[in-house]
Amino acid sequence: MTSSPPGLWEAARKEMEEYQLAAAFDIQPRWDVPETIALHTAVSGRGGTGATSLDEYVEEASAVINAGAAAVHFDYTWVQDPSGRRLDRDLRPVDAYRAVIDPLRERHGTDFVVDCNVLNGANFDECMEPAREGIAELAPCAPGHPEEFMVPAIEAVQAAGVKPFLAIHSSGEIELAKRKLIDTGVLKTPAYWGILYGLPFNSGRTLVSGTYLPNARDMAMHLFMMVDQIRRIDPEGPILVCAAGRATLYMTTLATMMGLHIRVGTEDTVWKYPNSDEQFSSNVEMLEAAKRIAELHGRRPATADEYRKMLGIPTPKLV
Numbered sequence: 001m002t003s004s005p006p007g008l009w010e011a012a013r014k015e016m017e018e019y020q021l022a023a024a025f026d027i028q029p030r031w032d033v034p035e036t037i038a039l040h041t042a043v044s045g046r047g048g049t050g051a052t053s054l055d056e057y058v059e060e061a062s063a064v065i066n067a068g069a070a071a072v073h074f075d076y077t078w079v080q081d082p083s084g085r086r087l088d089r090d091l092r093p094v095d096a097y098r099a100v101i102d103p104l105r106e107r108h109g110t111d112f113v114v115d116c117n118v119l120n121g122a123n124f125d126e127c128m129e130p131a132r133e134g135i136a137e138l139a140p141c142a143p144g145h146p147e148e149f150m151v152p153a154i155e156a157v158q159a160a161g162v163k164p165f166l167a168i169h170s171s172g173e174i175e176l177a178k179r180k181l182i183d184t185g186v187l188k189t190p191a192y193w194g195i196l197y198g199l200p201f202n203s204g205r206t207l208v209s210g211t212y213l214p215n216a217r218d219m220a221m222h223l224f225m226m227v228d229q230i231r232r233i234d235p236e237g238p239i240l241v242c243a244a245g246r247a248t249l250y251m252t253t254l255a256t257m258m259g260l261h262i263r264v265g266t267e268d269t270v271w272k273y274p275n276s277d278e279q280f281s282s283n284v285e286m287l288e289a290a291k292r293i294a295e296l297h298g299r300r301p302a303t304a305d306e307y308r309k310m311l312g313i314p315t316p317k318l319v
Helices: 008-017 053-064 091-106 122-131 149-158 173-180 214-231 246-255 283-296 304-311
Strands: 038-043 071-074 113-116 140-141 163-168 193-195 239-242 263-264
Touching: 038 053, 038 239, 038 283, 053 071, 053 283, 071 122, 071 140, 091 122, 091 246, 113 304, 122 149, 140 149, 163 173, 163 214, 173 214, 173 246, 173 263, 214 239, 214 246, 239 246, 246 263, 246 283
Parallel strands: 038 071, 038 263, 071 113, 113 140, 140 163, 163 193, 193 239, 239 263
Antiparallel strands: none
16 A cells, blocks of 8 residues: 655655755766767868978878877878979879878778868869779868869769768858758768868858857857758768867867867867967877867777778778
């Protein structure tokens, strides 16, 4: 026989006698934040620092792989080989990429994911060669680039078995990705989204347009909004956020808290902090800071193969 519940005043008296400010801590469920985080790197010196010779560039990339980077984004603008040739101007893209990536594959095997731009080349076929010849595993492409190039590029890299990486510089490019790629069936979801916002631009209308981030509030509002917009289109697609401009690792700290993946490196920022002019000394220093941030938020850097599994791409078979 069960006892009757107490009356109101008895229950109130008992509650006050046994008063506790907080409930048991275990009443709160765990947050849905993945344990693993992909630490992607972009080691070029586009920001005015970094490697300018082929040997330096290879060493920078090798150092971040040794330090735990799961992937490297290769952009060899301004890099020169020992003969003084500019990799971005004097070599075919496929040859330039081989000059950089072959030595790294010899040292590190498949311990890093290869992320190659498909924007360089005298014609469309030259741009696509790194994907078609099995060098690239990921290929960034901005939905804001001219449709006449962008749509065939997405189709070509997918046909080559390479994962497109949607480079999102502003919320408008999310709509372009939906309308021109996803709604048309050119790109299947889950897609891979890379948010690269907060960079300075020199004009209001370029091939991609930037965002104005004068403070942490605007940085956070932009990121929350863009992630929400992406999730409405593609609930399961992985999202990576790049440290960029003055926001630097503030941006990737927020992304880490949100359960996203991050990219760091001197390609998109040199600043240590938004409120000073102190600079990182190397890509490795920036990567080590990102690793500490991940650890402080209970997340573990993913291996290259764990990263590939997230993206649904195979581990390459090296000859």
